[in-house]
Amino acid sequence: MRSRTLIWINFFFATLVVVGVFLQTYFIAAYFSGAGEGALDAHAVTGGIVVHGAELLVFLSALIGYWRVWRWVGWSFLLLLIGTVQIFLSPPDEDPLSGWVHGLHGLLALFVLVIASVIAHHGLKVLRRTEPALVSGPPAP
Numbered sequence: 001m002r003s004r005t006l007i008w009i010n011f012f013f014a015t016l017v018v019v020g021v022f023l024q025t026y027f028i029a030a031y032f033s034g035a036g037e038g039a040l041d042a043h044a045v046t047g048g049i050v051v052h053g054a055e056l057l058v059f060l061s062a063l064i065g066y067w068r069v070w071r072w073v074g075w076s077f078l079l080l081l082i083g084t085v086q087i088f089l090s091p092p093d094e095d096p097l098s099g100w101v102h103g104l105h106g107l108l109a110l111f112v113l114v115i116a117s118v119i120a121h122h123g124l125k126v127l128r129r130t131e132p133a134l135v136s137g138p139p140a141p
Helices: 002-035 037-065 070-088 098-128 132-136
Strands: none
Touching (some): 002 037, 002 098, 037 098, 070 098
C-alpha cells in the first residue's frame, strides 16, 4: 500500500512538471512579447521553485515507490539531473557567445517535458492495475 501511495505522489509531481513546463513556456513567450519583468519573474519562480522542486519529489518518490524497479528510478533521476543542468544554463552574462550556450536551457526544457510525460504516463498505467505485485516491482529472488 505504501508503494501505491508513493506512485500516486510520483504521478502527481511528474504531471506538475509537465504543466509547469507549459506555463514556463507561456511566461517566457509573454516576456519576449513585451509583457514586462513580471512575466520573467513568473518564469523564474515557476521553474526554479515549482518545477525543480517537483522534479526532486518525483525522484524521491520513485526511489521508494519503485524500489528495485531501477529503470523507473533511473528515469526519475534523469529528470532531476537534466532539470538541474537546465537551471544552470539559464543565467545571462556579458559574453556574446553565451547566448548559444544558454539556448540549451530552452532545448533541455523539451527533454524535461518528454521525460516527465513518460514518467507520468507510466505511473498512470501502474495505478490503473490492481495487483500489488505490479506496483512494487519484481518478486525477490
